[in-house]
Amino acid sequence: MAFGIGLAIALFLGTLLLLGAGHDPLRIYSRMFEASLGDPDAWAITLNRAVPLGLAGLAVAIAGSMGLWNIGAEGQIMAGAIAAAWVARIGGDWPGFALITAMLIAAIGGGGLLAVGPAVARAKLGVNEIITTLMLNEVAIRLVQWLVHGPWKDPDSFNFPLAPMLPDQARLPTLFSRAHFGLLIAAAVIVMASVAVRYTAWGYELRIAGSSGATARYSGISLPKKVLTVLVLSGAVAGLAGGVELAGTADRLTETISNGFGFAGIIVAALALMRPSGVAAVALLFGAVQIGGQSIQTLGVSSSVSTILQAFVLFGAIGAGVFSRYRLSLDGGSHSIPEKAKS
Amino acid sequence: MTQTSTPGEEAQLSVELAGIWKTFPGVVANAGVDLAVRRGSIHALLGENGAGKSTLMNILAGVYRPDSGELRIQGLQHQFRNPADALSAGVGMVHQEFRLIPSFSVAENVVLGAAPSVIKTRQIERDVAAISHKFGLKVEPSQPLWQLSMGERQKVEILKVLWRDAQVLILDEPTTVLTPSEVDELGDILRRMANDGRSIVFISHKLHEVSGICDEATVLRQGKTVAGSLDMATTDSDELAHHMVGTSPAIATRPEAATPGRPLLELRNLSADGDRGVCAFSDVNFKINSGEIVGVAGVAGNGQRELADVIAGLRSPSKGTLMMDGTDITAASPRRRFQSGLAYIPEDRLGVGLAPRLSITDNAILRVYRQQRRGLFILAEKAMAYCSEIVSRFGVRSGDLNGPIATLSGGNLQRLLVGRELDGEPSVVVASQPTRGLDVQGVKAIQDLLLDQRNRGAAVLMISEDLDELLTLTDRLLVMEGGIIRAEFDPGTASRHEVGMAMLSHAQVTAQS
Structure with missing residues (x-):
């Protein structure tokens, strides 16, 4: 219900925007829809985009459900991709299943490793994890740049900063059209994380700590230990996103391997209200909007108008869901009472 | 604004509150309070916690609007809609929690929120220095705030109010953050301000400080004025304490004494x-x-x-x-x-004893969730059964046990918390x-x-x-x-x-x- 109203508002605002920019809204909207959800091929592209968005969003949401901000998913994705690419380099002659498994495990390790520093600093010394994770993005970017410009540069790349193509057995199998196996990996990880947070004792402690650190201490939950595991886990999930993106979509390590997914993941997680269970749906919508938004640029819509349009749809559709949880109070008091959503 | 008072005006009242009522949902904070503060005096507002002191002062400072009652400043009737209204009528409040920005200088903090559109730092620093010199508030205007002690920060808060030329200053429990020597210093500063013709309302529940600093005292108890404008020169702390705690005898009968063991x-x-x-x-x-x-x-x-x-x-x-x-x-x-x-029922129920954003069931099992595990999982039925047992045994009135804990009323929250601890x-x-x-x-x-x-x-x-x-x-x-x-x-x-x-x-x- 709220979703529909929000979408309608977004489309209306978008119409005004497109008319103002001199475009035919109907033509633009139908192209957006066709390119993202119109046929199985379009679905495949959208799903491939939703996979890294969903995993990055999950990474941020895991930390967020404990009140921590992992702003470093972007760098952790790169670290995961680097680790996976490294395994592919040394294990080029391994059988496919073993190679891919090893790559993804390495990706998890790489992302987790990049989060260890901020996690320890936060848990032991109380250093703000927002700053440290953000700064490590820069480190990961430079590392990728150095690798693809230097030691890992493909001699056949005509001097472009690209690592060599992955061997065929290092690529994820496809499910249908171009949709790759990463979809099932992401779905499984999101389900596992949602179940873990909702139904396990570990998740219970996480939710207590996220709701009130003082209550966690009161009941004997060790906060430093929790902070450490949660931040490293968050980094590991982001790292997995990097590995899946490398082996599923990119097929080679490039400077732009993370493609902003780590930052988009923050938006995904925030719109999912930091709930792992909400990440999948948001990521799918986000993916569809991104793919649709990119497609209309071929119709002469400038990239900035396209980006604004994407933002309208995202915030209209999901933001409405967020606001429908509040009740407007008109008695002059500035308190709005959060209510459990009825939908 | 008001000039320095001439002898004829000296007896005039700068603040008159008459019949102030203020209710919050379920609580009557002020039930017809009267308060009169003489110009150029330091007036203590005394009372136990929950007596209604802070509510009354928030009304005087324009933070709350009274349900009924009259408010006169320097003889003129006012209805404040917000703290800015109160300030323009010359009433400023120094809150218990400071509202200062650590990275700003003292002078910048003083003008914060009332700064002219072009900030001439030197000019402002000179103005601030002049005020602080006049009243003996020793702080360096160009110093960044984070370098200051709590006592110095309080002086910055007082400067903020003085810079806006407040004639009535309300200090909400100002001595809680101060060392004993700083308390003496504060007393001197307040005296200088009173001698300048300003009025100070000093909220406190520490009698020995009040008797050293204040000229007059009004005592509140349970939202009412029990003693108005007592002259501190002739009132001893014994009498003040008597007013504050009252004499009502213990109502309930004492339970039989048990025989203590080890x-x-x-x-x-x-x-x-x-x-x-x-x-x-x-x-x-x-x-x-x-x-x-x-x-x-x-x-x-x-x-x-x-x-x-x-x-x-x-x-x-x-x-x-x-x-x-x-x-x-x-x-x-x-x-x-x-x-x-060892069971612990903490003072802060929602936030220490209970986790605010989780469900009633999640909160009920806080102490026992480890016993309700199978493998990694918490057994939902077991948790639910435990929660409904606590709820029925301790008479918690609740709706959906999987609903958020915040839907419980204060009394039911405490029953759940106490029940869980005593179970x-x-x-x-x-x-x-x-x-x-x-x-x-x-x-x-x-x-x-x-x-x-x-x-x-x-x-x-x-x-x-x-x-x-x-x-x-x-x-x-x-x-x-x-x-x-x-x-x-x-x-x-x-x-x-x-x-x-x-x-x-x-x-x-x-x-x-």
Whole structure:
């Protein structure tokens, strides 16, 4: 219900925007829809985009459900991709299943490793994890740049900063059209994380700590230990996103391997209200909007108008869901009472 | 604005509040309060916690709007819609929590929110320096705020109000953040402002400070004025304390004394620091025996909260030993303490005892979720069954048990929390402000539960600001003031007045003993 109203508002605002920019809204909207959800091929592209968005969003949401901000998913994705690419380099002659498994495990390790520093600093010394994770993005970017410009540069790349193509057995199998196996990996990880947070004792402690650190201490939950595991886990999930993106979509390590997914993941997680269970749906919508938004640029819509349009749809559709949880109070008091959503 | 007062105007009133009423949902904070403050005087507003002092001052400062009543400043009637209205009428408030920006300089903080569109730093610093020189507020205008002590920050807050040319200054418990020598200095500063023709309203519940600083005093109790504009020169602190705590006899009959058994909780030379690293309490020694309720009386902020936290294991003592039933638990974790039979009902219910954003069930199982696991999972049915048992046994009125805890009313929150803590038949119960803010039924229910624990043979520590409650329920009553156990009373024979005096002024107790 709220979703529909929000979408309608977004489309209306978008119409005004497109008319103002001199475009035919109907033509633009139908192209957006066709390119993202119109046929199985379009679905495949959208799903491939939703996979890294969903995993990055999950990474941020895991930390967020404990009140921590992992702003470093972007760098952790790169670290995961680097680790996976490294395994592919040394294990080029391994059988496919073993190679891919090893790559993804390495990706998890790489992302987790990049989060260890901020996690320890936060848990032991109380250093703000927002700053440290953000700064490590820069480190990961430079590392990728150095690798693809230097030691890992493909001699056949005509001097472009690209690592060599992955061997065929290092690529994820496809499910249908171009949709790759990463979809099932992401779905499984999101389900596992949602179940873990909702139904396990570990998740219970996480939710207590996220709701009130003082209550966690009161009941004997060790906060430093929790902070450490949660931040490293968050980094590991982001790292997995990097590995899946490398082996599923990119097929080679490039400077732009993370493609902003780590930052988009923050938006995904925030719109999912930091709930792992909400990440999948948001990521799918986000993916569809991104793919649709990119497609209309071929119709002469400038990239900035396209980006604004994407933002309208995202915030209209999901933001409405967020606001429908509040009740407007008109008695002059500035308190709005959060209510459990009825939908 | 008002010029320096001429002798003829001196007797005039700068603040007149008449018949002020203010209710919040379920609470009457002010029930027809009157207050009159003479121009050029320092006026103390006294009262126990919850007497309505802060509400009244927030009304005077334009933060709250009264339900009814009249408000006159310098003889003119006003209806303030917001603090800016009050400021333009010359009323400024220095709140207990400072509203300052650490990275800004003193001068920038002073003009914050009222700065001219072009900020001439030098000019402002000179203006601020002039005001601080005039009233003896020693701070350097160009110094960044983060370098300042709490006492200096308070001076910045006072400067903020003076820079806006307030003629009436309200200081909400200004001495809580100050060292004794800073308190003396504050007294001098306030005197200079009064001599300049300004009026100061000084909110406090510390009698010995008030008598040194203030000219007049008004005492509030339970939302009403019980004594207006007493002349401090002719009123002794005995009389003030009498007004503050009242003389109402203990209403309920005392429960039969139980026969105390062996000591279950023992504190030996226990000391601990507060949040700001200053000593919160020192060398506390007492024992609680099986079948005994020991009460700790005291005005908030005298170390009771920290004492409860140390016993529960949420704060490390700086010194001393804590024994439970003969075992040293000084270093035990909160979970270990609970498992060995120590229940803790914290003062902060939603936020320490209960997790605000989780469901009723999630909160009910906080102490026992580890026993409801199968493998990694918490068994939902088991958790639910446990929660409904607590809910029915302790009379928690609730809707959906999977609904958010915040849907429960204050009394039901406390029943759930107390029920959860008492469910495992603990041997020691620490209850901090267990009945604060509850309605009559809720108070009775919680008090009965604590008495049941005593009669069952548990050792109960009850920390409260409600003297009547302590005198009625406890078997022994300790008074804590300034982080020290000042006195011990037998609640059966002690008078409310005696205990109140010990709570309020250290000086009086030493004089008596």
